[in-house]
């Protein structure tokens with residue numbers, strides 16, 4: 001038999017070490033993912049044994065090992081930091097290969113970019129591993145949702161929009177990051193898979209950084225000539241200066257099948273009137289029952305699918321309003 005071709009069983013998922021778990025109860029827990037992957041592996045092996053194995057090219061299979069893993073953190077270099085609003089920043093990361101013995105004489109490590117495709121689907125999130133700024137121990141992990149598209153992913157990069165909280169533990173770690181620092185990420189995760197043209201109306205209810213999964217989904221729909229889904233985004237923020245991706249959202253409204261309404265809970269009607277841009281729909285107030293009633297009216301309920309991403313109280317309110325007007329749970333996706 002050719003040495004590159006042999007009967008091959010998929011590699012058993014590697015059990016995470018106790019030290020791989022941050023212990024902060026994050027979801028999904030690395031051990032749950034391991035158990036799920038182990039079950040899938042056992043099933044695959046059973047099938048292969050039943051079918052007497054499959055012939056695969058071992059060498060090309062090794063090249064297909066994905067850059068990102070759900071079980072192990074992979075190194076990514078921070079290649080760009082851009083201020084977005086007063087408390088949010090865009091961070092772009094590049095996958096890198098961990099250097100073996102290629103450190104320079106000056107002791108500075110050269111990281112080689114890993115430009116392989118990152119298989120991150122729209123709306124999926126990654127988990128970043130951080131170190132407490134007090135103890136420098138790896139104890140924090142938090143979820144972030146890439147807002148980048150396939151163009152960046154195809155060269156091993158992704159971009160996230162992060163809100164930094166004064167008292168946030170991960171926020172402090174991220175604030176301390178400098179360009180070219182090495183960070184650790186695992187994933188992607190997420191149980192929502194957008195299928196082209198699967199709904200007539202897609203209603204997006206988001207608050208604050210909850211816009212992160214919505215933007216790439218909306219962008220992919222308007223960019224797809226074969227998808228005639230009509231999107232209605234309702235975006236809740238506090239003030240004008242808190243509106244995230246404002247230019248990007250405005251650009252989407254140029255498409256026939258995208259409509260956005262921004263709700264500012266802390267801006268008066270007068271401020272809204274003077275500071276709204278041409279072609280922007282901004283309201284003073286919150287997304288309440290009446291707003292939900294208005295956007296649902298005249299539509300067949302079974303043609304509507306709703307995506308929700310915000311704070312826990314926001315999500316709870318939105319679900320209650322939707323259920324009140326007859327939207328079934330199966331037509332709601334909570335991020």
Ligand SMILES: Cc1cc2nc3c(=O)[nH]c(=O)nc-3n(C[C@H](O)[C@H](O)[C@H](O)COP(=O)(O)OP(=O)(O)OC[C@H]3O[C@@H](n4cnc5c(N)ncnc54)[C@H](O)[C@@H]3O)c2cc1C
Nearest residue numbers: 125142143144145161162163165167168169170171209212
């Ligand atoms: C699936 C998923 C995807 C996410 N994607 C993103 C993303 O793309 N961009 C992003 O910036 N964040 C995102 N988050 C939130 C992120 O994971 C962290 O929770 C956030 O960065 C705060 O972490 P921290 O350690 O700095 O704050 P913590 O130490 O956890 O909290 C400190 C304080 O910050 C405040 N705080 C923290 N989170 C929130 C919140 N969501 N709303 C209101 N107040 C809050 C509270 O006052 C809290 O007491 C996502 C979360 C989930 C679950």
